[in-house]
Amino acid sequence: MIYECAIIGGGPAGLNAALVLGRARRSVALIDNNQPRNAVTHASHGFITRDGITPSEFRRIAYKELLNYPSVNHLQTEIVSVNKTAMGYEVVDISGILIRTKKLIVATGVKENFPLIEGFYSFYGKSLFNCPYCDGWELQDQPIFVVSENPSIFHTAKLLFNWSKDLVVCTNGLTLLSEVQKKQLQSKGITVIEKPILAFIGQNGRLEHIRFTDGTHTSRAGGFVMPQFVQSAPFRDQLGYELTKSGGIKTDESGKTSIPGLYSAGDASYVKPSQVVFAAADGSRIAMTVNMDLTEEEFE
Template identity: 55%
Template sequence: MMFDCVIVGGGPAGLNAALVLGRARRNVVLFDHNSPRNAVTRESHGFITRDGIEPTEFREIAHQDIAKYPSVVIRNEKITDIKKKGILFELVTKAGECILAKKVILATGLKEIHPSVKNVMDYYGKSLFNCPYCDGWELKDRPLIVISEFPSAYHMVKIVYNWSKDLIVCTNGHKVLTSEQKEVLQRKGIKVFEQKIKTLVGENGILEAVIFEDDKIEKRDGGFVTPEWIQASPFGKSLGCELNQLGGIITDEFGRTNIEGVYAAGDASVIAPSQVIIAAAEGSRAAIGVNTDLTQEDF
C-alpha cells in the first residue's frame, strides 16, 4: 500500500500530526516503538486542559482521539532505515518490511546527555528536571541547585530565579561562566561552585544535598540540569537535512526541510524549550505542510 505520509515517532509531535492528517482524510501510518525521552517524567505541565497529566495517560488519550479516523494506522514498530527513491520514500521496519510513502514526517525527538555527575539519574524526573517552565512551580521557594557544564548555565540560573531566590549554580569542574556573570550572580545572592561534584545525596529520588570533591556539602531540595541534546535518530542526517547550530533540523513555518518531501516536527526541530505543547503545535504545522503540498501536487 502506498501511504500519503509516514510519521516516524509517536510523541506529542507525531501524534498531533497524525490527528491533523487523519482529519484531512490522508492515508497515514505512524511508527512508534515507545521509547519516549520523558519516560522518567511523572507529570507533564504547561498544556492547557492537560496540566499535570502523566505522559502515559496523555498518549492513551491521543491514541483514542486518532482512532476515530480510519485512514490513520499506529504501529508499535521501529523504523531502521529511510531512503529517498525518486519522488517517493522507502522505509524499512526492524522486521524487514518495506513501506512506501509520498511524504515523511520526522518526529523522532532528542536524546539527552546528562552532566557527568555520579547518580544524577537517580534524581532525574523526580527532583531534578531540565525545564523550569515544566517543573518550576512544583519547586518554588525551595533551596535549589542548577547543574550545568555549559555556558547556558548563566541563562538557566537566571530563569530559575523566577521560581526560587535560594539558588546555587554548579559547573562540575568546568569554567563556563565569565567573571562578569559570576559577579552578577553573587550580587543576587547566588553562590557559584566550579569544583567537581562528588555525589548527590537523597532518598527515593528526592534530593537532599550535594557533596563536592572538596567534601563541602550544600543542602538542596531539588533543581535543574542542562543536558546536551542530540538527535534521537540518524534519519535527518542520513537524508541530508540541514541542521542548526544546536543540532535541530532546520524547517520552514510548515515543517518542510531542505529535502523535498521530508518534514520535521517537535524536539527534532525545536531544541528548546522542550515542552509537550510546543511539540504538539509543531506536529500540527508539519501536518498542514504535508497536506498543503499533497494538495498542490494533485492539482
C-alpha cells in the same frame, strides 16, 4: 498500499501531526517505538487542559482520539532504514517490513546527554529535572540548584531565581561565568560553586545534598541539571538532509527539509523551548504543510 504520509515518532509532534492529517482524510502511518524521552517524568505541565498529566496517560488519550480516524494506522515498531524513491519514501522496520509513503515527517525528537554525576538517575524525574517551565512550580521557594556545563548557565540561573531565591549555581568544575556575571548573581544572594561534583545524595528519589570532589557538600531539596541535546534521528547518512548549527534537522519556516517530500516536526528540528505544547503545535503546523503539498500535487 502506499500511504500519503508516514510519521516517524509518536511524541506530541508526531501525534498531533497524525491527528491533523487524519482529519484531513489522509492515509497516515504513525510509526512509534514506544520509547518516549519523558517516560521518567511523573507529570507534564504547561499544556492547557492537560496540566499535570502523566506522559503515559497523555499518550493513551492521544491514541484513543487518533484511532477514531480510520485512515490513521498506528505501527508500534522501530525504523532501521529510510530510502528516497521516485514515488516518495520506503521505510523499513526492525522486522524487515516495508512501508511505502508519498511524504515523510521525522518527529523523533532529541536525546539528552547529562553530565556524568553519580546518583543522577536515582533522582531524575523526582527531584532533579531539566526544564524550569515544566517543574519549577513544584520546587518553588525550596533550596534548589542548577548544574550546567554550558555558558547559558547564567541565563538559566536568572530564570530560576523567579521560582526560588535560595539558589546555588554549580558549573561542575568548569569556568563558565565571568567575574561580572558572578558578582551579579552574588548580589542577589545566589551562591556560585565552581568545584567538580562527585555525587547526588538522598533517599527514595528525594535529593538531600550535593557532594563535591573535595569532600564538601551543600544541602538542596532538588534542582535542575541541564543536558546537551543531540539528534535522535539516525537517517542523515541515508537521506542527506541538512542540519542546523545546533544539530537539529534544518527546515524552512513551513517544516520542509532540503530533501523533497521530507519534513521535520517538533524537537527533531529543535523547537525551543522543549515543551509538549510547542511540539504539538509544531506537529499541527507541519501536517498542514504536508496536506497542502499533497493537495497541490493532486491538482497539477
